[in-house]
Amino acid sequence: MKNNIESIIKYLKGSNDDFIVTSHISPDGDNIGSTLAMYYTLNKLGKNVYHVLDDNPPQNLKFLVENMNILKSEEVNLDSYNIIALDCGDKNRMCISQKLIDNAKKIICIDHHASNDYYGDFNYIDTEASSTCELVYNLLIEYEKKENINIIDEDIATCLYTGLVTDTGNFVYSNTHPSSFEMAKELLSKGAKKDTIIQKVFQSNPYNYYKLLGEALNTLDVVDGKIASITITKEMLKRNVISFNDVDGITPYTRDIEGVEVGILLKEKKENEVKISLRSKNYVDVSKIAKSFNGGGHIRAAGCTIYSSIEDAKKKIVEAVVKAIQGDKNE
Template sequence: MISMCEIAEKLNSHDKLLVFCHVRPDGDTLGSAFAIKRFLENSGKTVDVVCDSPIPEKFSFLGFKAFKPSEITGEYSAHVAVDCSTENMLGDGYVLYKKCVETFNIDHHISNTRYGKYFYVDDRAACCEIVYELLTALGGEICKSVADCLLLGISTDTGHYMHSNVTVSTFKISSELLACGGDSHEIGVKMFKNQTRARATLQADIMSKMKFFEDGKIAFISIMQSDLEKFGATSDLTEGFIDYPLSIEGVEVAVSVLESRQNAYKISLRSKGRVNVNEVAAGFGGGGHILASGCMLFGFFEDVKDKIIRAITLSL
């Protein structure tokens, strides 16, 4: 791994950069990418953002506009992936990412596969913490718009400062971003205290069908395509559902199974601490963090459910 100073220096030598977000983008990958874009554009560089999935509506107040990988025609001298633990997270952007000689990989997932010519991986609450330090190393003023991007990533990846991943640096960086004009309150409200009626009614329905295993230590929810259709909801609206089962007394691990297509399920895992769910997910080719991870499982729903419950039970 190269140092923060070196990565800043290497990035600074480029005038036209393409920044890659992961598929099904969250606040951290978008915040990281658009903070880099807006900061470098302030110093006259050209920076575009590419993402293989649409940007969810809830981020619209921040004015993010990203290209699809297929829409990119020009040449960029550097390709930068942010918050992407594996190249697969780039979706179809992966082929495009590899086309450049100068590839950067900036991430905070301990499971990061260290791809790219230059990688910087640090176990932080959010990739946006790393990006803040990178922009600080580059020098120059952080404007309100950049501060809001970075606060977005920190807010969403920490459950607005409620998760155990929050450290001294999380608060220190956040306070500096507030001093730059960032509006932490607006971001917190827009991300955590605001939802569509479709999401709220879908959530009530899903929670009413919650199941428990191992004396209530495992809480399990599942969201099928038919549930989404019933409420006119899209799968990105289910983000955050898993926090509810995890909040229940006695639950050690919460599992969410989202049917992405027939016989293909996106598994999300959250732990209160006794179980390392990064290891559980890694057993199925996935990964993430000790307390929050995910993987894909294929097959019939009942088999998928048994497989994941068994793996968690063995780690309890």
């Protein structure tokens, strides 16, 4: 079922089953913000709800989950339950066990990735939306109107605002629309803690982050003036005592160079497993590049994993980006 908010609201209201809220691997602001907002909402509606994620949030988002009990899949023992998958464009990237996915009564998918194939029993997908948090916001506003109740409180507003500002780069990226500013205005009026969010997300990087950044910038490589890449090895992470999930903020340094169209961050998770983050500026659809490596994402921001050495992964992804740029130029 595609893009039917009313059907989702009707199901949420009528179901007496438990709910699991979850998202994609390698959590980010939209991931955490949308899942927490939905968790708090279902709690307010009197539902039994569990936040399940088999990964750890990055340091700059831990302020959102300080009082939250995030479960791992092995801690969950439920008979009849539904899954709400938020900000997860691919069923295979859901950050819970396959057993939980297979045994769910229904899957509700709320997402804004272009690569989403409508894998849910209920789907609310809008690839033009700034963030999944914007879709959750739309759903909650509609729920409030239909049921004549107030749902969005200070906690929910703070979660939704976090996802909005992180996925829009604090309203800088091309996915920022008039609706994004309208949403921000409404969330602020409902108590979203803007100053706390900005300080925690953008202004509280640990000292070790900057030590790693200095080392990472020494790997900066520019190809044909159009492609820039930075490489982070597992040894660099270990040497600088910083976790894999805490360095995605380095990605924009690849894109934000004059003349560069596509930026690439390569992060070595373990031997022969490299996460690739792709960013483009004007015309290259990086989601197509990511999809060719079984990844996905958005036109201007996407990612994938290459199971090879970091040197080979760099060679493969740069070659794919070169072809994409040449193809776009010829069109």
